[in-house]
Amino acid sequence: xxxxxxxxxxxxxxxxxxxxxxxxxxxxxxxxxxxxxxxxxxxxxxxxxxxxxxxxxxxxxxxxxxxxxxxxxxxxxxxxxxxxxxxxxxxxxxxxxxxxxxxxxxxxxxxxxxxxxxxxxxxxxxxxxxxxxxxxxxxxxxxxxxxxxxxxxxxxxxxxxxxxxxxxxxxxxxxxxxxxxxxxxxxxxxxxxxxxxxxxxxxxxxxxxxxxxxxxxxxxxxxxxx
Amino acid sequence: xxxxxxxxxxxxxxxxxxxxxxxxxxxxxxxxxxxxxxxxxxxxxxxxxxxxxxxxxxxxxxxxxxxxxxxxxxxxxxxxxxxxxxxxxxxxxxxxxxxxxxxxxxxxxxxxxxxxxxxxxxxxxxxxxxxxxxxxxxxxxxxxxxxxxxxxxxxxxxxxxxxxxxxxxxxxxxxxxxxxxxxxxxxxxxxxxxxxxxxxxxxxxxxxxxxxxxxxxxxxxxxxxxxxxxxxxxxxxxxxxxxxxxxxxxxxxxxxxxxxxxxxxxxxxxxxxxxxxxxxxxxxxxxxxxxxxxxxxxxxxxxxxxxxxxxxxxxxxxxxxxxxxxxxxxxxxxxxxxxxxxxxxxxxxxxxxxxxxxxxxxxxxxxxxxxxxxxxxxxxxxxxxxxxxxxxxxxxxxxxxxxxxxxxxxxxxxxxxxx
Ligand SMILES: Nc1ncnc2c1ncn2[C@@H]1O[C@H](COP(=O)(O)OP(=O)(O)O)[C@@H](O)[C@H]1O
Ligand SMILES: [Mg+2]
Numbered sequence: 060x061x062x063x064x065x066x067x068x069x070x071x072x073x074x075x076x077x078x079x080x081x082x083x084x085x086x087x088x089x090x091x092x093x094x095x096x097x098x099x100x101x102x103x104x105x106x107x108x109x110x111x112x113x114x115x116x117x118x119x120x121x122x123x124x125x126x127x128x129x130x131x132x133x134x135x136x137x138x139x140x141x142x143x144x145x146x147x148x149x150x151x152x153x154x155x156x157x158x159x160x161x162x163x164x165x166x167x168x169x170x171x172x173x174x175x176x177x178x179x180x181x182x183x184x185x186x187x188x189x190x191x192x193x194x195x196x197x198x199x200x201x202x203x204x205x206x207x208x209x210x211x212x213x214x215x216x217x218x219x220x221x222x223x224x225x226x227x228x229x230x231x232x233x234x235x236x237x238x239x240x241x242x243x244x245x246x247x248x249x250x251x252x253x254x255x256x257x258x259x260x261x262x263x264x265x266x267x268x269x270x271x272x273x274x275x276x277x278x279x280x281x282x283x284x285x
Numbered sequence: 286x287x288x289x290x291x292x293x294x295x296x297x298x299x300x301x302x303x304x305x306x307x308x309x310x311x312x313x314x315x316x317x318x319x320x321x322x323x324x325x326x327x328x329x330x331x332x333x334x335x336x337x338x339x340x341x342x343x344x345x346x347x348x349x350x351x352x353x354x355x356x357x358x359x360x361x362x363x364x365x366x367x368x369x370x371x372x373x374x375x376x377x378x379x380x381x382x383x384x385x386x387x388x389x390x391x392x393x394x395x396x397x398x399x400x401x402x403x404x405x406x407x408x409x410x411x412x413x414x415x416x417x418x419x420x421x422x423x424x425x426x427x428x429x430x431x432x433x434x435x436x437x438x439x440x441x442x443x444x445x446x447x448x449x450x451x452x453x454x455x456x457x458x459x460x461x462x463x464x465x466x467x468x469x470x471x472x473x474x475x476x477x478x479x480x481x482x483x484x485x486x487x488x489x490x491x492x493x494x495x496x497x498x499x500x501x502x503x504x505x506x507x508x509x510x511x512x513x514x515x516x517x518x519x520x521x522x523x524x525x526x527x528x529x530x531x532x533x534x535x536x537x538x539x540x541x542x543x544x545x546x547x548x549x550x551x552x553x554x555x556x557x558x559x560x561x562x563x564x565x566x567x568x569x570x571x572x573x574x575x576x577x578x579x580x581x582x583x584x585x586x587x588x589x590x591x592x593x594x595x596x597x598x599x600x601x602x603x604x605x606x607x608x609x610x611x612x613x614x615x616x617x618x619x620x621x622x623x624x625x626x627x628x629x630x631x632x633x634x635x636x637x638x639x640x641x642x643x644x645x646x647x648x649x650x651x652x653x654x655x656x657x658x659x660x661x662x663x664x665x666x667x668x669x670x671x672x673x674x675x676x677x678x679x680x681x682x683x684x685x686x687x688x689x690x691x692x693x694x695x696x697x698x699x700x701x702x703x704x
Contacts, residue, residue, distance in 0.1 A: 111698045116607060137611040144609020151701055155604045159297040169608040171290045217608065 063128065064224045064257050065090040065113065070122035072108060072280075082108050084280045086122070090225065090259055095251040097268040098261045100277035106261045109277070110229050113259070114149055115139045127224050144173055148218025150228040155214065156202035162213050163189070163198040170220040181220070188216040192246055208239030215246060219256075226250070228260040232267060244270065291614060294605070295621040302594055306622075309590045310630040312583035313681065317634020317673045320576030322641040324669040327572040329646075329662030331565045337496055338558060341436045343404070343527030344536045346557075347549045349384055353377045382408075387523040390547050399530055399539065404431035406525040407512040413505075414476040414484075415467045422463060422503045424477070426512020435529045438506075440657050445471045445491025450508055457487040457511070461494040462501040479515050487511070496652075577676065583630075584680035587623055591688035595619065595695075602692055603700035612693035619692050623685020624678065631677030635670050 070086040073079050082105045090096050100106050111117040113124065115131055118139070124131045127146055131139065143149070156165045163185055170181035189195040192212040197205055205213065211231060218226050228247075232240035244267055250256040251272070260271070268274050276284040299306045353375040359365060384390065387405065394403050407426030412419035429451040432438040439447040442458060450456050457477075459469055469475050473489050487507065494501055507515070513522050528543075530536055536553035544551035555562065595602070602615055646663040 107702065111702075114607075116701075117698050137613060140606065140609050140611035140614075143607065149607055151607075155600065155607075155701070157297075157601050157604060159301045159601070168290075168294075168605075172287060172609050174287055 062092040063089045064092050064126070065259065066125040066128075067109075067113065068123040068125070070109070070112060070120055070124065072105075072112060072117075072120040082280045083112070083120070086282060088275060088282060088285055090257060092224075092257055093251070093255040095247065095258045095272040096260070096275060097271040097273070098259065098275045098277060099263060099265065099268045102263065104277045105280040106277055107229050110227055110259075110261050114147055114227050115142055144169055145221055146224045148215075148221070148223040148226040150211070150214050150218050150226065150231040152230040152233045156210060156217075158202055160202075161198070162194075162200050162202060162205070165202060165213060166217045166220055169217060173221050175221070185216070185220060188219045189213070191219070191249075192216050206239075208235055208242060211235060211239070211243055212246065215243070219250070225257040225259060228258070228262075230261055230263065232262065232264060240264065240267070287614070291617050291621060295618045295625065298594065298598060298601075298618065299622055299625065302590075302597075305590045305593065306626060309583075309587045310626045310633075312586040313580075313627055313630025313677055314633045314637060316576070316579035316583040317631050317677050318637040318641060319579050320572075320673050320676070321635060321638025321669055322645070323572045323575055324569075324672075325638070325642040325663045325665060326645055326661070327568045328664035328666065328669070331568055332664055333658065333662040335561065335565060338561060339554065341441070341495070342554050342558060343436075344530040344533050344554045345528040345540045345543060345551055347384060347390070347526040347528070347543060347547065347551050348524060349382050350550045351377050351382065382524045383518075384523050384526060384547075384549055386547075387526065388521060390549075391526060394526070394528060394543075399532070399535060401529045401531050402431060402435045403529070404428050404435050404527045405509065405523045406432075406527055407509060407516070407518075407522065408524050409512050409516050410480045411477040411515065413463060413467060414478055419478065420463065420466065422460070422477070422505060424457065424505050424507050424512055424515060426507050426509045426515075428509055435527070441493055441495055442491045443494045445489075447491060449490035450506060453488060453490050455485070455487055455511055455514070456490040456507065458491040458493045458506040459489055460501040460504045461492045462498060463503065463505060464489070464492050466502075477515065479517070481517065483515070483517055485515050576673070580676050580680045584684040587626055587681055587684040588688060591619055591623060591685055592691075594622070595688050595692045599695060599700050602695050603697035606695070606697040607701065615695070616689040616693035619689035620682065620685045623681045623689070627677045627681025627685075630681075631674055634677065635673060638670075638673065639665075 066089040067086050070083055071081065072083040073081045086109060098106055098109070108117070112120050115124075115126070126142060131142065134142070156162075157168070160168070163182065166185040166188060167181050170176065170184060171178060176184065186195060186198060189198055192215055194209055194212050194216070197209060197213070202210060202213065215231070232243050235243060247258055247260065248270065251258055258271075262268055273285070275282055357372055357375065359370050359372060391403060391405065394400055405428055409424045409426060411422050411424050413422050427438070429438070429448060433447060443461060445458070447458065450458055457475070459467070459475070467475060469489050471489055471491060474486050475489060476484060476486055478484050493504065493506055495504070510520065513520055516522065530539065533554065537555055540551040540553035543549070605615060606612070642663045642665060645661050648661050650658060650661040652658065
């Protein structure tokens with residue numbers, strides 16, 4: 060049996076503002092190492108909410124979350140930050156790069172924060188990641204000098220810098236045109252096949268989902284098919 | 286921890302908003318400059334005014350006051366021990382200003398390690414005879430060298446050479462105003478009459494100017510032996526022993542001690558000049574208040590700018606947190622920004638403060654009252670610079686703390702979802 064890197068056990072979540080609504084209900088699933096999983100479902104069914112819980116940014120939920128076989132329950136804010144830094148790469152719908160830093164420095168930041176490698180090595184690794192994504196020539200530009208597709212690829216490179224156990228994406232192609240979406244998808248596919256990178260990607264693009272290894276379909280806060 | 290990384294993030298954020306950062310820093314520069322300059326100038330003035338009186342005032346003065354004896358004969362009678370008496374109109378008897386045994390007192394004092402030096406003095410009431418008119422005056426008989434060493438006598442001698450007072454027999458250094466009234470030039474011989482009616486010729490060897498008009502009108506100086514001659518006393522007659530201590534703060538306590546040991550009146554400088562200290566304290570207080578107020582205003586500037594920066598950089602903060610920076614680290618970034626502004630601004634403030642102090646120090650300031658002073662007084666005490674540094678760090682830290690705390694609490698989910 061292959062190794063489980065992410066496991067959700069009975070995860071439930073309610074919002075209480077203005078009235079209590081349950082947006083996630085009995086979420087149970089796991090992701091194995093090297094799997095390319097996509098999550099689909101109608102808008103408002105709770106995909107993003109789930110992903111923020113899985114990425115440890117949202118801690119206000121019931122149930123249990125295990126990342127790399129370790130429970131995230133009762134972990135302090137600083138410890139969760141460390142988990143995010145070390146084990147999770149996150150790609151948002153919008154690129155969310157830091158405009159104060161060059162493309163290269165943006166990719167390097169989580170690596171420098173981890174401190175596993177020297178700054179020189181982190182720089183070298185960042186260049187490698189940019190090369191994988193085919194944007195090594197943009198390394199010294201500032202983020203606002205890049206196109207939307209390029210920015211998203213930089214964000215993916217940043218997600219890869221610490222060799223995370225899992226990469227999560229919240230509609231990473233949602234804001235891109237067909238051509239750029241295809242490029243980003245190809246990048247994910249390549250990562251899955253060649254690097255054995257585990258991926259959990261939320262999307263509403265059916266075509267995208269169908270090309271992945273496994274689809275988890277959600278409806279009204281529940282998993283209806285996986 | 287990852288200090289270098291925190292620094293580079295702080296630096297990038299500051300550079301991205303360099304204009305606001307600069308404005309905040311200028312606020313700190315301005316307030317520290319003012320703080321240092323103001324304190325230096327105020328304390329320079331304090332020192333000057335203090336020196337006007339305090340330099341010339343002994344820390345402790347031993348003397349005999351003419352007053353009725355505290356213990357009257359009736360108090361000594363054992364028959365009336367438990368009774369109350371009413372004796373009215375008691376008068377002092379046989380007022381003797383002389384300090385008995387002054388030679389042995391002085392030799393005891395000279396051995397005391399707490400004492401910097403002593404200088405004996407005779408106060409003689411005289412009349413300066415100017416033609417048909419007599420003007421009242423006081424001649425202080427002094428040990429010229431001791432007086433100069435302890436009380437900077439020579440600084441107040443504006444004409445002639447002070448040491449002539451010792452070397453020329455029967456000489457006098459006249460108060461400047463008194464000399465003008467008497468039209469007495471250096472080298473002239475004047476006549477004085479003692480309170481007991483004895484006349485004496487004295488040679489003017491210099492002028493004395495304290496800066497206080499009322500004093501310069503009456504006060505003159507002669508040597509101890511000349512003063513003894515004027516009064517017709519023997520050469521062991523002394524009315525005052527002036528004591529200068531190593532530590533001025535011990536004066537009140539030691540005055541009490543000497544008063545009881547030597548059975549004389551002893552007054553300390555703090556008691557004699559209490560109103561003076563109050564003035565100095567208030568000037569110092571005002572300068573601190575102004576300086577600190579300015580710093581607080583600068584602190585609010587920093588607070589505003591950081592708040593604005595955090596508001597603008599909400600996305601960046603969310604991203605930093607999403608990619609693994611903890612709230613503590615985000616907080617450190619913003620505190621570091623505040624501290625950098627405070628330290629750099631403070632440093633320039635100290636430099637400008639020193640420069641301004643230096644300029645003030647070189648501005649001409651001529652006043653007839655204080656002949657030794659040619660420029661505005663400034664005190665360069667390192668203490669003000671240290672306090673300025675300390676205050677700039679504390680205020681900017683506090684100004685940074687609250688916005689930084691706010692930044693550390695930012696929930697990345699809310700920001701990222703908001704798009
Ligand atoms: N902060 C919030 N307060 C209350 N309800 C929320 C909040 N955020 C999201 N929701 C609700 O939770 C549900 C799930 O939202 P979301 O996870 O964003 O859906 P999806 O990403 O699948 O489109 C929606 O009905 C949404 O209105
Ligand atoms: Mg969503």
